[in-house]
Amino acid sequence: MNSIFPSSNxxxxxxxxxxxxIHKTPILTSRSIxxxxxxxxxxxxxxxxxxxxxxxxGASNAILSLSEQELNKGVATxxxxxxxxxxxxxxxxxxxxxxxxxPNSAPEIKKAAxxxxxxxxxxxxxxxxxxxxELEKVLNRTGAVFIHPFNNNHVIxxxxxxxxxxxxxxxxxxxxxxxxGGGGLLSGTCxxxxxxxxxxxxxxxxxxxxxDAFKSIRDSKVYPSVNPNTIADGLLTSLSxxxxxxxxxxxxSILTVEDNLIIEAMKLIWERMKIIVEPSGAVPLxxxxxxxxxxxxxxxxxxxxxxxxxxxxxxx
Amino acid sequence: MNSIFPSSNxxxxxxxxxxxxIHKTPILTSRSIxxxxxxxxxxxxxxxxxxxxxxxxGASNAILSLSEQELNKGVATxxxxxxxxxxxxxxxxxxxxxxxxxPNSAPEIKKAAxxxxxxxxxxxxxxxxxxxxELEKVLNRTGAVFIHPFNNNHVIxxxxxxxxxxxxxxxxxxxxxxxxGGGGLLSGTCxxxxxxxxxxxxxxxxxxxxxDAFKSIRDSKVYPSVNPNTIADGLLTSLSxxxxxxxxxxxxSILTVEDNLIIEAMKLIWERMKIIVEPSGAVPLxxxxxxxxxxxxxxxxxxxxxxxxxxxxxxx
Numbered sequence: 239m240n241s242i243f244p245s246s247n248x249x250x251x252x253x254x255x256x257x258x259x260i261h262k263t264p265i266l267t268s269r270s271i272x273x274x275x276x277x278x279x280x281x282x283x284x285x286x287x288x289x290x291x292x293x294x295x296g297a298s299n300a301i302l303s304l305s306e307q308e309l310n311k312g313v314a315t316x317x318x319x320x321x322x323x324x325x326x327x328x329x330x331x332x333x334x335x336x337x338x339x340x341p342n343s344a345p346e347i348k349k350a351a352x353x354x355x356x357x358x359x360x361x362x363x364x365x366x367x368x369x370x371x372e373l374e375k376v377l378n379r380t381g382a383v384f385i386h387p388f389n390n391n392h393v394i395x396x397x398x399x400x401x402x403x404x405x406x407x408x409x410x411x412x413x414x415x416x417x418x419g420g421g422g423l424l425s426g427t428c429x430x431x432x433x434x435x436x437x438x439x440x441x442x443x444x445x446x447x448x449x450d451a452f453k454s455i456r457d458s459k460v461y462p463s464v465n466p467n468t469i470a471d472g473l474l475t476s477l478s479x480x481x482x483x484x485x486x487x488x489x490x491s492i493l494t495v496e497d498n499l500i501i502e503a504m505k506l507i508w509e510r511m512k513i514i515v516e517p518s519g520a521v522p523l524x525x526x527x528x529x530x531x532x533x534x535x536x537x538x539x540x541x542x543x544x545x546x547x548x549x550x551x552x553x554x
Numbered sequence: 555m556n557s558i559f560p561s562s563n564x565x566x567x568x569x570x571x572x573x574x575x576i577h578k579t580p581i582l583t584s585r586s587i588x589x590x591x592x593x594x595x596x597x598x599x600x601x602x603x604x605x606x607x608x609x610x611x612g613a614s615n616a617i618l619s620l621s622e623q624e625l626n627k628g629v630a631t632x633x634x635x636x637x638x639x640x641x642x643x644x645x646x647x648x649x650x651x652x653x654x655x656x657p658n659s660a661p662e663i664k665k666a667a668x669x670x671x672x673x674x675x676x677x678x679x680x681x682x683x684x685x686x687x688e689l690e691k692v693l694n695r696t697g698a699v700f701i702h703p704f705n706n707n708h709v710i711x712x713x714x715x716x717x718x719x720x721x722x723x724x725x726x727x728x729x730x731x732x733x734x735g736g737g738g739l740l741s742g743t744c745x746x747x748x749x750x751x752x753x754x755x756x757x758x759x760x761x762x763x764x765x766d767a768f769k770s771i772r773d774s775k776v777y778p779s780v781n782p783n784t785i786a787d788g789l790l791t792s793l794s795x796x797x798x799x800x801x802x803x804x805x806x807s808i809l810t811v812e813d814n815l816i817i818e819a820m821k822l823i824w825e826r827m828k829i830i831v832e833p834s835g836a837v838p839l840x841x842x843x844x845x846x847x848x849x850x851x852x853x854x855x856x857x858x859x860x861x862x863x864x865x866x867x868x869x870x
Binding site: 264285286290505508509511512513514515545549550552554 | 580601602606821824825827828829830831861865866868870
């Protein structure tokens, strides 16, 4: 089964391939949050990434891995979140068309981001069935290549470059913690740890109100995400075949945490570090706040996955 | 008159003196805000400074410039803002006592910051008369040394180190823009530009609702700040003798801007750069948004003075 996973060479090649499409994001520290948690934390700030989220890495690598012929007719995806903006911007930078299927009900700010990057929006109902049907129509009409937000090896290789950058700088980490929704970031983080920092344990951080990945790994089968209920709006989807198989084999554990601690973690980062993280990006710190005994005294990298949030609807 | 100003050697010495008490803050850029303003902007991020504001520089230099004998009995100030927290933390790091006179009505978050740094708070009424009377009592009772928030050469030298760090890195700036309240930061910026980057013009950025510095420079006399009305709560005070004299001689101009543009600038920084700035810290960008024709195509450093804001009371 291992042979179908992206290799270390593929991740290294992905990093080179996307270099001019992404920011090498900073790793920040906070003495006051270290004091509060009793740990030594390193925050990998993908909130400063282009489009405000790590999704730019996977989207760029997927697009740049296509042939000129494939790119001719453009790329397409369905997403109401950061993957949509990332596909639109990466396509724009590469000079190809992007078709984005979004539910009518998507937040205006998300629609505006796709439009700013000149992506063409095709509206659907908010059900998965309607979104998939609209996407099918778009693919048939345009001949564009579908880029799945996480069930795609090139996307996973791209997301893996985030942890690779961390390990290029820090060789003494006991843990690296990534949030888990569909598992693109977490599976990429697992692979980079395996290849570039095998002594570092990988933890998935998941909202208790959307704990399908926790249950999937526990029971060794992919559960769908049914009626997820959490403020972490980037983590609502379930694992895919590809992400499940990588995570199952390489993750140390998936830890869940309740929304009140996610909000507390998010506020702590805003107040102490003066940076803006979205709820999903604060889930790793929330897990550290919840499991103090497990992490006491350890060197831990937390992946701040993104910083896109409606500033008029804050949870405090 | 020039002879009473801090010299370039004094600013260089201050920078060495406070090195271990402060962060060398990053200078960030934003392609999207450059595109919006038609300029090339460099944001000097004192929101990432210790205590979340540039005030840590002046407070540290003032305390570290005292003799052991003077420090024996501690230091004191009256302030309800960032200077209070900065004095408390710098005193704590130096191992001396800090007495802070604050009005009863000061925000809880400001009181909490001083307490966290183990400063002793003495409460007063909110009038200046009451604050000064309480301070007088504290000085008589304790023998502590009073450190004025800006009418103090050591404080001005400390604030000057912020622009000095900018000029150490960037030698091609057409403008540097600092917010102006009491004028500690602006006067220090004027001196560092004069000594370390004489081709760079210094602009003071002031809220239209608290435009006493604009009028003072225009009419060549220090006006008191009467009933200031602006969201930029760090910029309510008037200039002092020392800051007025430096600014009068060296500033290119003071530009005022209305609160609606200050809020727009602040939101732009939060959304595009994913960093938290307080209203006062957004006034320089607001000035650029207002005076587009003046700044078009120029290389401009904006000093983001701080990032302390009540996250439950945002202006949008």
